[in-house]
Each structure stands twice: as structure tokens, then as C-alpha cells.
Amino acid sequence: xxxxxxxxxxxxxxxxxxxxxxxxxxxxxxxxxxxxxxxxxxxxxxxxxxxxxxxxxxxxxxxxxxxxxxxxxxxxxxxxxxxxxxxxxxxxxxxxxxxxxxxxxxxxxxxxxxxxxxxxxxxxxxxxxxxxxxxxxxxxxxxxxxxxxxxxxxxxxxxxxxxxxxxxxxxxxxxxxxxxxxxxxxxxxxxxxxxxxxxxxxxxxxxxxxxxxxxxxxxxxxxxxxxxxxxxxxxxxxxxxxxxxxxxxxxxxxxxxxxxxxxxxxxxxxxxxxxxxxxxxxxxxxxxxxxxxxxxxxxxxxxxxxxxxxxxxxxxxxxxxxxxxxxxxxxxxxxxxxxxxxxxxxxxxxxxxxxxxxxxxxxxxxxxxxxxxxxxxxxxxxxxxxxxxxxxxxxxxxxxxxxxxxxxxxxxxxxxxxxxxxxxxxxxxxxxxxxxxxxxxxxxxxxxxxxxxxxxxxxxxxxxxxxxxxxxxxxxxxxxxxxxxxxxxxxxxxxxxxxxxxxxxxxxxxxxxxxxxxxxxxxxxxxxxxxxxxxxxxxxxxxxxxxxxxxxxxxxxxxxxxxxxxxxxxxxxxxxxxxxxxxxxxxxxxxxxxxxxxxxxxxxxxxxxxxxxxxxxxx
Amino acid sequence: xxxxxxxxxxxxxxxxxxxxxxxxxxxxxxxxxxxxxxxxxxxxxxxxxxxxxxxxxxxxxxxxxxxxxxxx
Numbered sequence: 001x002x003x004x005x006x007x008x009x010x011x012x013x014x015x016x017x018x019x020x021x022x023x024x025x026x027x028x029x030x031x032x033x034x035x036x037x038x039x040x041x042x043x044x045x046x047x048x049x050x051x052x053x054x055x056x057x058x059x060x061x062x063x064x065x066x067x068x069x070x071x072x073x074x075x076x077x078x079x080x081x082x083x084x085x086x087x088x089x090x091x092x093x094x095x096x097x098x099x100x101x102x103x104x105x106x107x108x109x110x111x112x113x114x115x116x117x118x119x120x121x122x123x124x125x126x127x128x129x130x131x132x133x134x135x136x137x138x139x140x141x142x143x144x145x146x147x148x149x150x151x152x153x154x155x156x157x158x159x160x161x162x163x164x165x166x167x168x169x170x171x172x173x174x175x176x177x178x179x180x181x182x183x184x185x186x187x188x189x190x191x192x193x194x195x196x197x198x199x200x201x202x203x204x205x206x207x208x209x210x211x212x213x214x215x216x217x218x219x220x221x222x223x224x225x226x227x228x229x230x231x232x233x234x235x236x237x238x239x240x241x242x243x244x245x246x247x248x249x250x251x252x253x254x255x256x257x258x259x260x261x262x263x264x265x266x267x268x269x270x271x272x273x274x275x276x277x278x279x280x281x282x283x284x285x286x287x288x289x290x291x292x293x294x295x296x297x298x299x300x301x302x303x304x305x306x307x308x309x310x311x312x313x314x315x316x317x318x319x320x321x322x323x324x325x326x327x328x329x330x331x332x333x334x335x336x337x338x339x340x341x342x343x344x345x346x347x348x349x350x351x352x353x354x355x356x357x358x359x360x361x362x363x364x365x366x367x368x369x370x371x372x373x374x375x376x377x378x379x380x381x382x383x384x385x386x387x388x389x390x391x392x393x394x395x396x397x398x399x400x401x402x403x404x405x406x407x408x409x410x411x412x413x414x415x416x417x418x419x420x421x422x423x424x425x426x427x428x429x430x431x432x433x434x435x436x437x438x439x440x441x442x443x444x445x446x447x448x449x450x451x452x453x454x455x456x457x458x459x460x461x462x463x464x465x466x467x468x469x470x471x472x473x474x475x476x477x478x479x480x481x482x483x484x485x486x487x488x489x490x491x492x493x494x495x496x497x498x499x500x501x502x503x504x505x506x507x508x509x510x511x512x513x514x515x516x517x518x519x520x521x522x523x524x525x526x527x528x529x530x531x532x533x534x535x536x537x538x539x540x541x542x543x544x545x546x547x548x549x550x551x552x553x554x555x556x557x558x559x560x561x562x563x564x565x566x567x568x569x570x571x572x573x574x575x576x577x578x579x580x581x582x583x584x585x586x587x588x589x590x591x592x593x594x595x596x597x598x599x600x601x602x603x604x605x606x607x608x609x610x611x612x613x614x615x616x617x618x619x
Numbered sequence: 620x621x622x623x624x625x626x627x628x629x630x631x632x633x634x635x636x637x638x639x640x641x642x643x644x645x646x647x648x649x650x651x652x653x654x655x656x657x658x659x660x661x662x663x664x665x666x667x668x669x670x671x672x673x674x675x676x677x678x679x680x681x682x683x684x685x686x687x688x689x690x691x
Contacts, residue, residue: 007628055688225660283631283636287656388624
């Protein structure tokens, strides 16, 4: 469905009216003998109907001496054509120019709308209770404290708290998590989620403009304000292009008139130059393509905060991953139980589980989870960061790092490495160790492989864990470079140095969970935060936000970035080739003004249509 | 500090480029970026410069691109 604004409709009617008048005059002139002045006056009517605003713009610009303006150039070209007696051509050029402008306008508006609907998170209406009656309003109009009704199948219109009813909601549009979440009285629900089963009443807690959805939409819309290098380049180029072509036009007219004496033909060729000199097709095609690419990415849960970041992602040569929370889930599992002496595996794990029973550390939890019937300890003292000392029915158990045991004068065999795991002692005798391993995120391995295939030459993993744990994870993922035992500032230093070493060569991308690596995110060329929806700080610090936890979207992002770049290149080459071809043909008198106007607005429209392909990049 | 402004009736991409150039020339503006697609403009400047800049915007905008209006 094409929706037009009032302004666009008005222009459409003017174009239609002008076209009808033009046809009538064109036919009349062929069959009825009229003098030149009458014909000119008759043609001027459709000319003015179509282009009076362009001509007004001409005068406004002429007063200010802006002769390289689109309106100025168009008017100069068409009036020039009228003067040398090319009446129908002049009117047609004006008509086509306006038609092109209209198309361009509609296409840009349409792609803007389709990107927000692509995201499918934008609620259209809210049902509120006002004066005891249900009323349908725009979400923007709802006030804090108002009660909304949300039926099954409807989108939650605002951030609110449930006051009545129970249901389940699908939060996948916001978080990518497809399992439904149960909601009941007191639950906080976010705009953009879909209510699945029952009707609920809820009270609005935040204005629409403050909701996560509104922020996401704004972020995507504002992405065009962060311009790509290629866009800046073209804008600069067009500043020289237009004057150069206009000067070329004047030169052509003068030199050819002197050389051949055919003033009319010389001027006609120069006028084609003027028509082609407009830079719009060039200037619009680049940002439009990036916008399409950004829209496509956001529909897949990858929010890109600027065309410049998408451009940089396409050039990624170095990927730096934070380990915990990014490559691994932050949970552990027991990989190996190695008892010492006469102790059995079962005894060892059961003793360790009893000691670690009350600890909240992820390692402790995974040990308890690995034991079939964990017993509770009689009493526990925990030494933060080192280990626990527990009194159990089977004696005093120490469980913790090598250092912890050695501090308590318990000898641990030299070659017993353990990584992310614990050493266990009973009654001051070492009885074995339990080796734990990080749980890798789904598709983490595949992502690393895909990145390598995409030409990312260096992949690094940074972690605060010790070498043993780090190397195990890196090996499992196929990452050759890893740095261990790093403090947050070490990570920042590392990424900073990597960026400096690769300045101008390729981009350094850092991927983290966005919670405690905000400084690293902003230091890298492209900072990607994972699963960051709901954390405003992470959204603020990152350049690209992956809404859910799927790490494979890093590879998808690169794919979209590269395709977008390809479309940008196509558009630029296409627009430039057509324009230069027309300029050359025009100088040799091998083309006419109709082709010239196509090279201007026609190319712009085609470039926009091509740009919209970026929206449809598949997985 | 950065501030975003909405623009109405910004009709073509080249107009946006012209507007951007003009706004960048206002004294105190560190960086201005105009997006034709978003019909928005973002200005980076010191906070205490903004009142002065905002007063200057309508005049500068009108001069550069007569049809458009910046919502200050």
C-alpha cells in the first residue's frame, strides 16, 4: 500500500493535470496551425502547473547567488529549452523531474515505515480505561498510572505492571527468547512483547517515549546520523561535481558555438549538461543503502547504531571475544573427578559437595549439581576467593584452590593441574581434585568457524580466568590466541593496542556482555554487546547490540554489512557511469534532454529501489 | 553534549547536505550531522553554547534550505 502525505498528493495531482494539459497542447499543435507565440503560451501553462515551485526556488536561489542548486539548474535548463524553441521537451523535462522527485519522496518514506514494521515490535494502539469505558488510543497518548487492557494475541503497548489477570507473554521481539514467560499480578511487562493466552489489566509505569521499544526504534532511526565514510566522501564529491559540470556546460556552449556557428545545437547540448549536473542520485543512494542494511539487521535482532559501524563491521579483520558470558554461559560442569589414594570418585564428589553446599559461587553450584545425593555440612566457614572449610559427618573437609590448601599446610602433588576446579582435603590430607569446564554457548564453535571463513584473520579470547581454564575453552572453540588472568583494565589496554596497530588496515571488533566491559566496548573500532536488552548502560556503550544471546549473529552481522557495502558500491558506480555516459553522449550530440532527465531522477529512483534490497538480505 | 532536532519538509538528500554544511558553520557547533532519511539533525556542542546556537538555527536553516523548518 502506498501512503502519501498531503504534500505528495498535491504534487501528484499537479503532475497529472500538467500531463493532461501537455498532451492536449501537443496534439492540438500538430493539427492546428498556430503562430509561435501562441504555441509558447500554450506550453507554458502545463510547464507552470508542474514546476511553479521549482521556478520560485530558482528566484530565491538566484537572489542569494546559489547557482549550483537543483532548482536553479532545472529552471535554467528548461527555460533555456523554451528559448531555443524546444517547447515540448522543456515541459516534459520539468514533468519528469517532478515525477522523479515524487517517487523518490514516496520511496524514502516507504522504506522508513517498512523498517519500523520489519522490527514488528512497534505497538500501534493501546486500549485504556477512561471514565469507566474502554478507549483505543495511540500508545504515545497514555499517561503513567492509567489502566490498560491487553487481550490474548495483542501486543503489549506500554511498559506496565499487571494488576489483574494471568497470562503468558512472548518476549522474543525484545530478547530473542522464544520460551513464553508467565505473568501474574505484580509482574512487570514490557511494550513490544505479545500477550499469548489470557486478558490482563495493567497499570502504565513509563511513558511510551521512555519504553525500551521506543528507545530501540529511535536508535535505529538515528543510525543514519552516524554517517559512513563512503557517504561523507560522496557528499564532498558532489560539491565539486555540480560546479564542474555547469562550467563544462558553459564551456561547451561557447566553444562549440564559435567552432561550428550552430548556436542552437550548442546550447541544447549544454542544457543536457545542466540537467545531468544534479547530485541527488549520488547523495541519496549511499545512506539509503546503509539504512536498508541497518533495517535488515535490526529485524534479525542486531541493532546497529550507525552506518559507520556497519561499514566498519564489514571490514572486520580482528575479533576479540570476552570469555565468560559471551563465548561461555558462565555456568560450569564437572569434567573429571581425580581421587588420590584410597578415596573413590563417589566419595570425593560427595565430600566436596557437602563442603560447597551453601556456597553461591558458580563452581560450587556445579559441584553440588554433579553429586547425586548431596549431604549438608554441620558448619562452614568460607574464605572469600580461596575456598571453604566445612565440618561434616566424615570429618573436616577443605575445598578450594591449591593456594588455600597449601596455606593450611596440606601438601598437594606438583603435577596436579586443575584449572577452573577445586582441590579437596579431608582431615588435613589431600584426597583429590575435581576439574570443571565452562559450558560453551550454543553455536559458539560454529561462529568462530564462520568468522574464519569470512576472512577474520585474528580471533582472540580474553578472560580473567587462569591459564588452564582459558586454554581448555580456547581449544574447544578453535581459537589460537587467548590471554588469561586479565583484569578489566588489561582488557582495555589490549584492545586499545590492537586498534592502534591496525589503524587503517581493518577493524577490531570487541564482543562482550556489556555489563562490566563498557570501557572496552567504546575503545574498540566496533563494540558489540550481547544479550544487552534491558541494560541501558550496555546499549549506551556499544556500537552494535545483539538483542538476544545468540553469538552466531556476529557472523550474520558481517554478512549483512558486506552485502550492504556491495549494494552501496553498485549504486555509486551505476549513478556515476550513467551520468558520465550521458555527459559524453551529450557533448557529441548523440542524446537528448529526455535521456538527461532520466540520468538524473531515473537513476535516483533506481538507486533507491536497489538500496531497498539491502532490507531483504537473508540469513 | 549532543542534542537531536527534528526537521520538517527536508525534501532531498542534497538539501540535507547543504543544511549540514550551513549548521556546521554556526559558531560553537563542534559537529552537526543531518540525516535526510531520519529527517533529524544531531548537534554536538558545549552545553552553554546551545542557547546561542538554537537562536541561530532557524535563520541559518532558512538561508541554506528555504523550505525546511528545524523544530527547536
